[in-house]
Amino acid sequence: MSAPTLDTSVYLDRMDRVRAAMAEHDIDTVLLSVGQDMPYLSGYLAMPLERLTMLVVPREGEATMVVPGLEAARVVEQPGVFELRPWSETEDPSAIVGELAAGSKRVAIGDQMWARFLVELLPHLPGTVFERSVDVVGALRMRKDQAEIDALAAAGAAVDRIAGELQRGEIPLVGRTEAEVSNHLGRRIVEEGHQKVNFAIVAAGENASSPHHHPGDRVIRENEIVLTDFGGTMNGYCSDTTRCVFTGEIASDVAEAYGVLHEAQQAATAAAVVGAACQDVDRAARSVIADAGFGEYFIHRTGHGIGLEAHEDPYIVEGNELPLEAGHAFSIEPGIYVPGKWGMRLEDIAVATDDGCRPLNNSDRNLISVDA
Numbered sequence: 001m002s003a004p005t006l007d008t009s010v011y012l013d014r015m016d017r018v019r020a021a022m023a024e025h026d027i028d029t030v031l032l033s034v035g036q037d038m039p040y041l042s043g044y045l046a047m048p049l050e051r052l053t054m055l056v057v058p059r060e061g062e063a064t065m066v067v068p069g070l071e072a073a074r075v076v077e078q079p080g081v082f083e084l085r086p087w088s089e090t091e092d093p094s095a096i097v098g099e100l101a102a103g104s105k106r107v108a109i110g111d112q113m114w115a116r117f118l119v120e121l122l123p124h125l126p127g128t129v130f131e132r133s134v135d136v137v138g139a140l141r142m143r144k145d146q147a148e149i150d151a152l153a154a155a156g157a158a159v160d161r162i163a164g165e166l167q168r169g170e171i172p173l174v175g176r177t178e179a180e181v182s183n184h185l186g187r188r189i190v191e192e193g194h195q196k197v198n199f200a201i202v203a204a205g206e207n208a209s210s211p212h213h214h215p216g217d218r219v220i221r222e223n224e225i226v227l228t229d230f231g232g233t234m235n236g237y238c239s240d241t242t243r244c245v246f247t248g249e250i251a252s253d254v255a256e257a258y259g260v261l262h263e264a265q266q267a268a269t270a271a272a273v274v275g276a277a278c279q280d281v282d283r284a285a286r287s288v289i290a291d292a293g294f295g296e297y298f299i300h301r302t303g304h305g306i307g308l309e310a311h312e313d314p315y316i317v318e319g320n321e322l323p324l325e326a327g328h329a330f331s332i333e334p335g336i337y338v339p340g341k342w343g344m345r346l347e348d349i350a351v352a353t354d355d356g357c358r359p360l361n362n363s364d365r366n367l368i369s370v371d372a
Contacts, residue, residue, distance in 0.1 A: 006043060011081045014041050014140065015063065021136045022059045028104035030057040030133050031097065035112030036308040037137045042082055044075050052093040052117055055082065056100040066096050098124025108133040138313050142305060143327040148237065149351055152306065152329055155239035156349050156360035158192035159231055163243045163363035166228060169370040174222055174247050178202040178215035185230045194232035194239070198310050201229040208343035211300055211335060223248035225342045231310060238310045240331055241361045242347035245370045257294060257336050258344055258367040264288035264334040265346045265365070268302055272332065272350060272357040278320040285334040294336045303331040306349055324352040
């Protein structure tokens, strides 16, 4: 899957901001291989090959895209953003990168760079201190511009349409396996304009008490909760939503817990304002659930950032004191999971704005009974 190609001016601006961050953090060179930092800065998404692709970004001077010769034709050149340096099968790409980064005392590398590439690079940069590029590129990627927010909103609207079908009973559940329903959701994700399905969790009854349950041959029955969590990548940006339905008359204990869950999500959404610490958003959701006696059953963070990746900074979790800024996009997804009985989660993608928290998912947030 290719990355969205934007106007060259966008990449030039991002490069300028990265170099400013490099100066702030005293980084001489940034090295980006597989992962989403490279396409964010250059528009090129490297295939995860054993052949090294590396974007070398010096603090001063033009960046260089070191790419296998057989992959060079896939690169959309961006004049002024980077120079293209194809390498042949008989060349050592690590040595090429080493030459380009020679003299660097502090180098920031991407989180997803393969260990083999780093190990092969080390002899070419003796005495260099290596740090994570998230401290340089991550803060920039967290702050989505309007085009990125629009892309996230479009992806969110697409999966909302699928959630609506589920809630209206248009996606059959009872008598089908979790895997069959998961495959159905996956097809619909693509039909709604996504280029890639990232996940389609379907968990029925007791299986819903496992937050990342893998859908299998469990047949969905009448009178139980069904948790669905699905999303994909659409024009480079990710969607992610979780909605639960009940196949029949909603059981009283499930209805009670879901009311608490709904309230917790509302509290977290209200707390997710510019300037609030990420951990305060988590605390807002967690306090509602704990006060209702379900605290031990909320076993994960309240949210994760989203953008080019389904999970990225900022993380909405206790201990993260990072203040939210306008343009930060993240999930708000409290959950309650009672082992062996049932589980539930309610998830929207949201973006912090100067006017408050804006949800990018808008399908019905109630627990809806669907015809068995």
